[in-house]
Amino acid sequence: MINGYNGKGLEVDLSSGKIKEFTIDNEIIKKYIGGRGLGVFFLTKYFSPNENPLSENSPLIITAGGLTGTRTPTSGRFSITFKSPLTGTITSSNSGGFWGVNFRKTGYDALIIRGISDNPVYLYISEDKAEIVKAADLWERTLPELTDTLRNRYTKSVKVLGIGPAGENQVLISAIMNDYSRAVARGGPGALMGSKKLKAIVVDGRKKFFPAKQELYEAGIQQSNKLLKSMPVTSKALPQLGTIGLLKLINDHDMLPHKNFQDVYHKPENIEKISGELLRKKFLLAKRGCFNCTITCTRKTKVGEKVGEGPEYETTALMGANLDIYELEEIALANYICNDYGMDTISFGNTVGLAMELFEKGYLTIKDTEGIDLRFGKKGILQKLAKMTALNVGFGKFIGEGAKRLSERFGAPELAMVVKGLELPGYEPRASYTQALGYATSSRGGCHLKGGYLVTLGFFGGSREVNRFLIDTAAGHVVNEQDSGCVADSLGICRFSFYGFGENELARIYSGYTGIETTPEELKFKAQIIQNIERNFNIKAGFTKKDDTLPERMFNEKIMIAGEPRAIDKESQFEKMLKKYYEIRGWDKNGYPKD
Numbered sequence: 001m002i003n004g005y006n007g008k009g010l011e012v013d014l015s016s017g018k019i020k021e022f023t024i025d026n027e028i029i030k031k032y033i034g035g036r037g038l039g040v041f042f043l044t045k046y047f048s049p050n051e052n053p054l055s056e057n058s059p060l061i062i063t064a065g066g067l068t069g070t071r072t073p074t075s076g077r078f079s080i081t082f083k084s085p086l087t088g089t090i091t092s093s094n095s096g097g098f099w100g101v102n103f104r105k106t107g108y109d110a111l112i113i114r115g116i117s118d119n120p121v122y123l124y125i126s127e128d129k130a131e132i133v134k135a136a137d138l139w140e141r142t143l144p145e146l147t148d149t150l151r152n153r154y155t156k157s158v159k160v161l162g163i164g165p166a167g168e169n170q171v172l173i174s175a176i177m178n179d180y181s182r183a184v185a186r187g188g189p190g191a192l193m194g195s196k197k198l199k200a201i202v203v204d205g206r207k208k209f210f211p212a213k214q215e216l217y218e219a220g221i222q223q224s225n226k227l228l229k230s231m232p233v234t235s236k237a238l239p240q241l242g243t244i245g246l247l248k249l250i251n252d253h254d255m256l257p258h259k260n261f262q263d264v265y266h267k268p269e270n271i272e273k274i275s276g277e278l279l280r281k282k283f284l285l286a287k288r289g290c291f292n293c294t295i296t297c298t299r300k301t302k303v304g305e306k307v308g309e310g311p312e313y314e315t316t317a318l319m320g321a322n323l324d325i326y327e328l329e330e331i332a333l334a335n336y337i338c339n340d341y342g343m344d345t346i347s348f349g350n351t352v353g354l355a356m357e358l359f360e361k362g363y364l365t366i367k368d369t370e371g372i373d374l375r376f377g378k379k380g381i382l383q384k385l386a387k388m389t390a391l392n393v394g395f396g397k398f399i400g401e402g403a404k405r406l407s408e409r410f411g412a413p414e415l416a417m418v419v420k421g422l423e424l425p426g427y428e429p430r431a432s433y434t435q436a437l438g439y440a441t442s443s444r445g446g447c448h449l450k451g452g453y454l455v456t457l458g459f460f461g462g463s464r465e466v467n468r469f470l471i472d473t474a475a476g477h478v479v480n481e482q483d484s485g486c487v488a489d490s491l492g493i494c495r496f497s498f499y500g501f502g503e504n505e506l507a508r509i510y511s512g513y514t515g516i517e518t519t520p521e522e523l524k525f526k527a528q529i530i531q532n533i534e535r536n537f538n539i540k541a542g543f544t545k546k547d548d549t550l551p552e553r554m555f556n557e558k559i560m561i562a563g564e565p566r567a568i569d570k571e572s573q574f575e576k577m578l579k580k581y582y583e584i585r586g587w588d589k590n591g592y593p594k595d
Contacts, residue, residue, distance in 0.1 A: 002029050003212040004070070004513045006109045009042075010130055012123060014196050015056060015115030019130050024109055030516065033523075034109060035065035036092040036489035037530045039081030042112055043090065044533055049540035053083040054170070054195045062103070062111040062161075062201075065094075065492015069101040069209065069291070071217075072509050073224050073501075074494035076101055076291025083541070084187035084444065085195075086172040086347070086402050087421035090537040091187035091444045094489055096290035097179035099159040105205025113198065122150070122162070122200040127207055135199040140165055142340040143177045150202050162200030163190045164342030166390035170194045171400035173347035173389070173423075177339065181298075181309035182290070185344035187422065187444055188402075217512025220505050225294070228500035234295050238496065242287065242299040243313040245276030250317070254561040255431040255455060257322045257424075259376050260353035261417045261551070263559045264428050270326040274316050278328055295496050303329050308336035311345070317426025318349025323356060324377035334382035341390035350423035351403040352385060354416055355395075363410045369395045417551050420445030420543060427455045429554050429568070431561045432468040436568055437478045437577045440548045443534040452481030453495055469562075471573050475580035486527035528585075532593040545591045548578060 001007035007026070012019050024038075032041045039061045046059050061081040068075055078100025084091040103111070106125045113123075120135040138146055147160045159179065166174035167190030174190030175183045211217035228234045237245055250256045251271050254264045272278065283303055289296035300309055311319070311332050320331045338345045352374075358364040359374035366373070372381060372395060388396025398406050403423050407416035417424045422445030429436035438451030448455060457466045457477060466477055487503055488495055491510065503520035511518045538547075555574065558565035568574050579589070587593050 002026055003515045004209050005029055005034075005066075006104070006107050006207075008108060009110035009112060010108050010125065011112045011114075012130075012132070013115045014113065014117040014121065014132070014198060017132055019132065029109075031526065032530065033066040033490040033526055034068070035063050035077070035079040035094065035492050036081065036486060037526065038063040038110055038490070039079045039092050040090065040530050040533050042110060043081045043083070044537055046112065046114070047083065049083070049090070049537045051083070053085040053088065054192060056116050057114060058083060058192060060113040060189070060192055060196070060198075062113075064100055064104040064109050066490060067506070067510060067513060068492035069104045070509070070513055071221050071292060072491075072493065072506070073221070073228055074290065074293045074295065074497040075492055076293065077489075077492040077494060078103060079489060080176060080184045080189055082187070082189055082192050084422075085170075085191045086188035087445050088541055089187070089420055089422070089444050089543065090534050090541070091189070092450075092489065093184045093186050093189060095178055095182045095184045096293070096494060097159075097182035098291050099161050099178035099182070099203060100492065101291050102159040102203045102205040105207040106203050107205070107207055111201070113196065116195065117197040120197045120199050122198065122202060124154075124202045124204070126204040138199050139168060143342055144180055144340055146200055147180055150200060154202060154204060158202050158204045160200055160202055163193050164340060164390065166190055166341045166343045166400070167194035168199075169390070169392040169400075171343065171390060171392055172402050172405075173344045173351065173400055175342045175344050177342050181339045183339070183344070185346070186447060188344070190342050211513045212515030213512040215512070217509055220508030220512060224497070224501040224505045224509070227505070228294060228497065231500045233499045234496060238295050238297045239287070241276035241280060242297045244279055244299070244311060244316050246313045247271065247316055247321075248275055250313070250427065250455075251321075253431060255428045256317060257426060257428050259324055260322065260357040260415065261424070261428060261553060262357070262557075264431065264561065266321055273326040274320045274328045274331065283328070283332065290494065293494065295494070297496065301332060303332045303336075306333060306336055308332070308339060310339070311335040314426050315345040315349065318346055318353070319382060322349055322353045322426065325379065325382065327379060330379060330382050334386045337383055337386040337390070341387070343386065343390050346425050347402055347423040348386065348389060348399065350417055351399050351406055352382075354403045354406055355399060357415055358407070358410050358412060361412070363412050368410070414552050417553070418446050419550060420547050422446040424551075428561070429550055430559060430566050433471060433568065433573065433577065434466065434468055434474045434477050436550060436554065436574070437474050437581060438482065440550055440574075440578065441478065441482070441581055443531065443538060449485060449495060450482070452478050452485055454478060454481050456499070457481070471577060474577045475584055478581060479584045482531065483524045483527040486530055487523045490527065490530065532595070535587070535591070535593055539592065548591060550574070
């Protein structure tokens, strides 16, 4: 067994009620690291890309990162890998908090869940036992109710991962939540968990781990912490204002979407109404961080008598600015509902934006929306829409299907701001050509994280900072950042940490922790293998080069960005970047990996 790993996993068949342990071979661990990499390996081993993502055989695979729970900064993350019921792509989503650390301390590196239970259940996992427990009394509970009940049933030290009513109702934009408000959201994992009638996974772990080479391990950690403290974004901006503090900066760079990505124009006084500064002044109770994190970007807030977390930048961008709604109270309250009921705020806000454009352009009528006025800027509707969507009732049923299906249902597929069926987050692609290419080539579709989180390279990438409108170098930057992101996802490290440190420090820490001499280049090479597997899965699932694209609006509609009207020219700009991207990846002209 490799030092720092458990070397075993747990397989649960909810149909039969059987649970069994299995050994994870050292060579598999060396090749796939953990987290995203290990999840991708198991998904492609156990599941055909052509199968229905909500079938009985469809697995939900949970994996700890290679450094999850160590003293590495921001090492609290774990991954959930599945075939998305929303998009049909391979999807690996991860979350922070403390659940992943406790899971690893139960003695397992992976959890594979298959089958469908006849009745609602939850899993309880500790070092001593793993069992399936009846959960009829927990069904229809919100995430806070679920978490409090289970912690009272066991001990306050257990960690709870679960779904709310949105997942139970198999809403395609539903999330899995842990530690009350930490989300595994993109691609509809909550719907998969709900289809299995699995309400929660409770972990109670206490196992301890020690590094193989203490001096090397400590040297890497010391350098990483030093670099985090030296970068203003990780030492000041995010700790002071949280992720919502990025909103003004994104707006200043003409990247903040407006009216379903029709433009990026916002009055300065409106931006002040949804800013991180206002949140800190009026609603902040406390700032929090995930396991071993000094960045502390999480915000505990209170609006009226309600207490919750957030809203984060993405939520504020999509459920606020994108909808022409500049009321932080309304955004926060709707965000609380999304968290409590278990729903992806990016997909929800994006899809509501589409619904508003459909309404204003006559594709949707007041009869279709059952009396809800869906004009842009309409106040007082977000909470109602969020609850209707989570409960799968009324017009909420259509929102819960996501933007692609909603646009097709009402005859305007060109208005869906999606890539490969996944709703775009809060960054306008015409304002960053690197981010545009990242969206198009992301394995799970319209995602800034799997796309490489390239938007930041244009203004606080430190040594990585680049011109966001350059065409010739875009592909190289996208590949580099996607590879780095895959390394972070596989090791269980937060993407924000990469503002300060990267593969150099992580290779040193990983070498010291495991005792396996590892170079930064080796970590990147493993990331490339993982992404090639994801690519092959998507190809077998029916995705082709034509899906590596953007909404037509990005090619056909010019908007004012950085002082001039901009769209992305499909032939001379986008296709050129995509061709170069394939070449660097070692894929053929149609985007097929050659090996």
